Amino acid sequence: MSDLDIYTDGACKGNPGPGGWGALLRTGTHEKELWGGERDTTNNRMELTAVIRALEALKRPVSARIYTDSKYVQQGISEWIHGWKRNGWRTASKAPVKNADLWQQLDKLAGQHQLQWIWVRGHTGHPENERADALANRGIEELKPSKEQKP
Template structure:
């Protein structure tokens, strides 16, 4: 029997690019776990992806996961674009590797272990967990501790 886990995510960037943070709230029955980190230089889209990746990678067994995100980039990327990217060997229509490929490959790998249902919510409309994730992600962005090496190297 699979565990049913609720996951709420958000990414934040103070400037885009700039210092960024993500937050993930995992909820199983009455247990809750918060995952968060801050990065010195990154983008908002990368933080939105990291929020989902951190949650999926944290789970140590296959689960049914209900992911709530305010990021259409993440939701559309996974549902609509990833199947095309895979057929095109992770390249866009211009035959260049897709942006944020390092994170898309991680999310692709993490998704193999779980059955995921995607729920999109509009940001900043009072959704309790989304607002909480936003606050935690912003706080992490204000106190970065990690270098986003892949992003920084891609800008050289």
């Protein structure tokens, strides 16, 4: 087991709209930056994707602290997911869980590690959260224009 800090963020220009995700992984003095984007998505999907991609990058089980500015991610994985699984991926009001595909991926990946989920207030100068946000925005910026957008 290793000691690892993971900082994640998602961003969206419009909701839905073009979105990006970013993750900063740090252990000791070693860092790894990850980012990507999707043309038509939501902010919540990008927040979840950031954590999923960070966990997919791990080569072995770890003990990690995951920092997110998304209460949706932090509360979803720490609290709500237990009821959703018990209810067949339905909410307490019997509606299908939004983003169930991503929640199921995250649940499977999280089960391979010892994770502590930490919420941080976004856009308040937290250096690593600001870096994750910049990576998420980089994911949006690097989306290639679609054929319809070319002159």
